[in-house]
Amino acid sequence: MEDRWLLEWIRCVKKGADDAVCRGRLIPVGDGLECESCRARYPVVRGVPVLRDAPRAQSVDWFEGHYAGRSRTHELTTDYLRQERAFMAGFLKRSNVSGPCLEIGCGTGLFAETAPGYIGLEYAIEPLMASGFEAADRICGDAQRLPLADASMECVFSFNTLEHVPEVDLAFGEIDRVLKPGGLLVLKPAWHCTRYTTELIPVRSYGELSARQKLVKALLPVIRSRPYKLLTWIPGRVYRRLTRRPDNPLKWRRLTPYYGKEWISDADAAAGIDCHESIIYYTSRGYTCDSHSSALRQLLAGHDVVILRKGGRSSIPVAEEERVPLDAARRHAEALREAGPAATPVALEPAPASGLPADRLPAASRSR
Numbered sequence: 001m002e003d004r005w006l007l008e009w010i011r012c013v014k015k016g017a018d019d020a021v022c023r024g025r026l027i028p029v030g031d032g033l034e035c036e037s038c039r040a041r042y043p044v045v046r047g048v049p050v051l052r053d054a055p056r057a058q059s060v061d062w063f064e065g066h067y068a069g070r071s072r073t074h075e076l077t078t079d080y081l082r083q084e085r086a087f088m089a090g091f092l093k094r095s096n097v098s099g100p101c102l103e104i105g106c107g108t109g110l111f112a113e114t115a116p117g118y119i120g121l122e123y124a125i126e127p128l129m130a131s132g133f134e135a136a137d138r139i140c141g142d143a144q145r146l147p148l149a150d151a152s153m154e155c156v157f158s159f160n161t162l163e164h165v166p167e168v169d170l171a172f173g174e175i176d177r178v179l180k181p182g183g184l185l186v187l188k189p190a191w192h193c194t195r196y197t198t199e200l201i202p203v204r205s206y207g208e209l210s211a212r213q214k215l216v217k218a219l220l221p222v223i224r225s226r227p228y229k230l231l232t233w234i235p236g237r238v239y240r241r242l243t244r245r246p247d248n249p250l251k252w253r254r255l256t257p258y259y260g261k262e263w264i265s266d267a268d269a270a271a272g273i274d275c276h277e278s279i280i281y282y283t284s285r286g287y288t289c290d291s292h293s294s295a296l297r298q299l300l301a302g303h304d305v306v307i308l309r310k311g312g313r314s315s316i317p318v319a320e321e322e323r324v325p326l327d328a329a330r331r332h333a334e335a336l337r338e339a340g341p342a343a344t345p346v347a348l349e350p351a352p353a354s355g356l357p358a359d360r361l362p363a364a365s366r367s368r
């Protein structure tokens with residue numbers, strides 16, 4: 001592999017005996033790559049470094065099958081993600097982003113031309129091999145253990161993917177690790193995926209369902225209504241805001257994805273993620289939320305694109321001599337929270353707003 005630019009960013013993902021990830025630099029050796037630190041070897045498949053270490057995820061066969069033989073060139077002529085592509089191109093231009101820009105779960109890489117210094121990351125190999133995607137920088141890797149250096153990406157973005165990541169909180173932490181201070185984060189998974197969808201309750205007949213599922217099916221018109229969602233979401237969100245702390249852990253719901261023949265949108269989701277919860281995950285780490293700037297907008301967030309900017313504080317481990325300012329910053333954040341109702345996100349060093357008017361965001365859309 002001779003792509004010097006990509007070699008600058010990629011890192012070893014092997015775990016050592018102490019469970020720490022190696023993150024050594026990788027150098028070309030023969031047909032593959034070798035870690036300078038632990039000497040682990042990684043294959044390179046048609047120009048794509050395969051930097052996965054964890055056991056093969058259950059979803060891989062599903063997505064490999066889904067993407068087999070696909071043509072990116074053809075997909076670019078369709079309307080799929082057209083609106084999102086136009087949004088990302090305009091947004092990155094207005095934000096003066098020069099890269100690198102990492103797309104997590106890039107599929108066939110339909111955003112490649114929209115992002116300067118684009119790097120497409122996928123767990124499955126097939127989409128990375130789609131015809132017409134050859135010229136882009138691609139990595140086969142896992143969002144739960146990104147094969148990238150700390151604080152290396154100027155922008156991280158992801159569409160329709162995080163709901164498929166089994167331990168999605170790990171992916172949230174990894175995004176924070178690889179994003180540069182001041183970097184931009186654009187997230188649009190299918191938020192709020194539900195157990196009733198992965199159980200296919202909407203399309204199954206009553207005869208096929210258990211007593212619990214029958215009750216859920218009968219209540220679906222209520223459960224899916226806006227008043228019900230507002231009534232059940234808002235109190236929990238207010239509670240989460242009031243009790244959040246710096247480095248707030250992500251609360252999410254584990255789902256059992258359905259990989260069978262009958263299929264409805266999001267039946268293959270592995271995680272139910274609340275949009276508001278994602279916002280407070282990052283704002284409690286010093287990010288500012290450019291897409292939902294007021295507490296009210298955050299509380300009412302639905303199936304929205306979420307845009308965050310990493311603040312001055314970084315959660316990347318720091319050397320002992322650098323720890324003092326970080327602790328001071330943490331105390332400052334705690335003092336702010338104690339001073340008043342936790343209605344505003346904690347932003348230690350407010351970053352300049354992107355100037356992105358809310359009406360420039362693409363309309364909320366479900367995945368696929």
Ligand SMILES: C[S@@+](CC[C@H](N)C(=O)[O-])C[C@H]1O[C@@H](n2cnc3c(N)ncnc32)[C@H](O)[C@@H]1O
Nearest residue numbers: 063105106107122123124142143159160161164
């Ligand atoms: C529904 S597709 C979306 C692809 C593309 N972003 C789009 O919007 O069309 C979800 C993608 O996430 C990828 N994926 C699932 N789990 C992943 C993981 N742990 N790390 C990286 N990618 C993952 C799958 O291989 C699949 O290509």
Ligand SMILES: [Zn+2]
Nearest residue numbers: 012022035038
């Ligand atoms: Zn290594």
